Amino acid sequence: MNLRIDLFGGFRVYVEGRAVDPGMWTQRKPAALVKMLALAPGQRLRREQVTAALWPEFEPSAAAANLRKVLHSARRILHSVDGAEYIVSAGDLLFLPPGRLSVDVGDYWSLAAEARASRKVDAYAAAIAVYRQGLLPEDLYEEWAAAPREELHADFLALVGEYAGLLEAGGDLVEAARAVQRLVAADQLGEANHAWLMRLYALAGRRDEAQRQYARLCEVLQEELGVGPAAETQRLYEEIRAEQVSEPALTTDLWERVGDLRVQSGNPSAAVQAYAQALAAEPSGRVHRKAAGAWLMQHRPDEAEPHLAAADGFGPGPAEQGRLSCLRAQLAWERGDLAAAGRHAEEAHTAALAHGDEDDVAAALEALAFVSHLRGDWRPGLQHQIERLTGSALGQRVARFCDFNHCLSQYQLYGDDSTRDVDEYARETLALAERLDAVPAQAFAWCLLGESLLLRARWDEAAACLERSCDLYEPLGSRTVALPWLRRAELAACVGEHAEATVFLKRATTIATVTPMARHAWARLHATAAFAAVERGEPEAAVRSVRSARSAAARYGECPTCSALLNPVGAQAHVQAGAPEGAAELAAAAARFAGAFASSGWAAMADLAASYAAVAAGDPALARDRRQAAVAGFTRADHPFWVDRTRAEQAFQ
Known part of the structure; x- marks a missing residue:
């Protein structure tokens, strides 16, 4: 390559193997031009994009004159022995010639893709090393650098998380903890990373550090969000205090945790392999049950059934029996036996209420909802669930119950046989929820009604309904539902109110950061952000949202329904x-x-x-x-x- 540009950790340029003296860039604008071109998709920009970024306050003619001067200066600095130009003009376009160029940002994207394809620790380490101290630390306050910096930072954090998971899988708990420390430092509100670090400390025998990490988490959650840790994190803390966290020598436990991580990241085929390793070391009913779930995620009931039978052989207790019933419901609907699926889902719900935890209850409710969806009676099924939940404290189940049904409701909104009377159904559900004083169900119904009106471009009515949904969800806590905020952002983008769209997207991002239903929240968030960016004339920002959506899917799993808008936009x-x-x-x-x-x-x-x-x-x-x-x-x-x-x-x- 004749031209090498490094943007991570500071701006550096090499022309035909020689480093350009940093003193040559005494004027900021020529350097900014080269940086912007190096960051742009295809290393090309329209002249008006450059002038809008560098001289937003100038008239077009004055800005164009300035660009000509800056272009001449940048070309003089990047002079080549053979007289070739490294910044090429073609009509309204400026670009860096791809055949003679390498950029470290491009290297990062290539190495990250290679790492994710190979799942090798060394490949991840190579990609992470390229990032250095982040993108252009000397340009922290330049608006043109903000969006690519955020995109790269988000992908980098996702990459570090995947790297840490691989290190844990290999038993390298010290290096895994160092990697997760970077995640915690980057996002103090990321409770899952705090919990992950606590577990790694405990597995490595560093229980005091694990307990201190929990104390730091409690402090930051209370200061920033006014909430405490989730029930699962509290349970982990109590296990650590009681010295019940498994030691790293227990290989079967490590493989089980690896399988759990792979399920969470939407990679069930790799999870099956991890659970097989755990079962080979020490068979258990719990791991057989998890292996069955991973097979069912891939719609492979024949492979799941032997694991369910094996799990039965371990004499499961009532809570575990309920979890198995939930999987048997899924096995039944995979084979088209919806009657059996309904019976097993009811059994799972009964067992979860009597013996399970919040996650068990939520999983059973999801199974009941999905069976109703497959039978074509999701509407009465949801109303029946609302009646059954009356008087019970949903707690952290609010997000899972509502978010999963919001996802299923998209089939009502977009289905040819159902879309025409969604308004009527939403109003019926709202009346039922108000009569039963079921506030989460009211919030759900207002959102569904607002979505229906939004799709038919009845802007004012939709805005009022969605605002009401947000008002009802708001007091339920930060871990609640992001969808009404995202639909408000979509509506604002449709009518050209771009500042409002940004506000709603930021609020939804806060929810997505802590919600237990991240798969749905992040999928729709990035899709809506891409739509908003296109509508305000910033396609490069939309492309970054597409990349961010892929990173989120790799980490949390994919929801095609919630991310449908992402594809055309x-x-x-x-x-x-x-x-x-x-x-x-x-x-x-x-x-x-x-x-x-x-x-x-x-x-x-x-x-x-x-x-x-x-x-x-x-x-x-x-x-x-x-x-x-x-x-x-x-x-x-x-x-x-x-x-x-x-x-x-x-x-x-």
């Missing part, structure tokens, strides 16, 4: 940002999702994503065909905003 952003290679991948994801459920709305999203992929591939005829199909689909779904938006899209003109 992300495909559009990739085309607009000059990075067309990502459009085809998103279009394929949209097609897979739309093919799994009869929905004109989701099919229209897939057609829209496919139209952008066709634009990227240089096939305007196909792009027009898919765009017309998208318009027809949005029309059938009664989504007028998307009908008008798709018709007006300039990429097809």
Whole structure:
């Protein structure tokens, strides 16, 4: 490579192997131009993007004159022996020639992808080493550097978390703890990382440090959010105090924990392998049950059934028997026996209420809801659950109960046979919840009603309903539901109120940070953030949201329903940002999702994503065909905003 640009840990440039003297960059603007180009997708920017970032207060003509001077200065600094230009002009574009360039940020993305593909500790360590002290620490207050810095930082933290999991899997508890310490330092409110560090300390025999870590967590949660640790973290603390946390020499325990981490990150096939290692070392009913769950996550009932039978052979207690019933419900619906699935889900719920913990109750409620969804009677099933929950304190189950049903409600909002009367059902549910004084159910119903009105572009009515939902969810705590805030952000973006959209996204991010339903919250958050970025004319920011969504899915698992909007919007952003290679991948994801459920709305999203992929591939005829199909689909779904938006899209003109 003739030109090397390093942006991590400070700006450094090498031309044909020689380091450019930092003193050459006495003027900040030429350096800023090179940095911006190095960070941009495809290392290319439109001139107006550069002038808007560097001289936002100038008139266009004055800003353009300044850019010409800065461009001349940067080219003079980057002079080459053979006279080649390292900043090339092509019409309105400025770009760095890709065949002669390397950038450490690009190296990071490549190494991170390689690490995630190989799952090798050394590969992760190599990617993490590139990051150094973060992106351009000398430009902390430059707006043009803020978004890429946040994106890289978020991905880096996800990468460090995956690295720590691998180290723990290999029994290297000291290095795993060092990695998790970086996560805790970066996000003091990340309770899961505090708990992880506590467990690693305890496993390594450092119980005093584990207890001090818990004290620090309690302090920061109380100061920042006014809450205490989750019940699971409190239980872990009590185990540590009682010296009940398993020692690292117990290989079966380590493999079981690795399997749990892999399930949490949405990698059930790797979890099965970890549980097999644990069972080979020391068979147990609990691990057999977890292995069955991992197989069922992959829709493999034949492989799950022997593990369920083996778990029975260990004489499970009543709480564990309830957990097995919950899995048997899933096994039954995988085989199409919905009657048996319903019976097992009821058994799981009864056992959870009598003998289980909050997670057991929530899992049973989810099973009951999903059985109702598969039977086509989700609506009366939900109302029946609301009646059964009357008078009980949901506690931390609020988020799981509401979020899971919010996810299932999307099938009502987008289903061709159900969307027309969602308003009526939402109002019926609201009346029931008000009569029973079930506040979480009221919040749920207001949100569902607001979503229905939003999709039909009835902005004022939707805004009032969603605001009411937020008002009801708010007192229930920071670990509650993010969806109404995200729908308010979506509505604000639709009507051009971009500042409000940002406020709502920030509030939703606070919830997503601590919610037990992170898989749903982060999926929709990044999808909504991408949509808001495109609507305010910042496709590069939307591309970053797509990358962040992938990182979140790798960490928390994926919810295709909650991230459906990401595919067409992300495909559009990739085309607009000059990075067309990502459009085809998103279009394929949209097609897979739309093919799994009869929905004109989701099919229209897939057609829209496919139209952008066709634009990227240089096939305007196909792009027009898919765009017309998208318009027809949005029309059938009664989504007028998307009908008008798709018709007006300039990429097809």
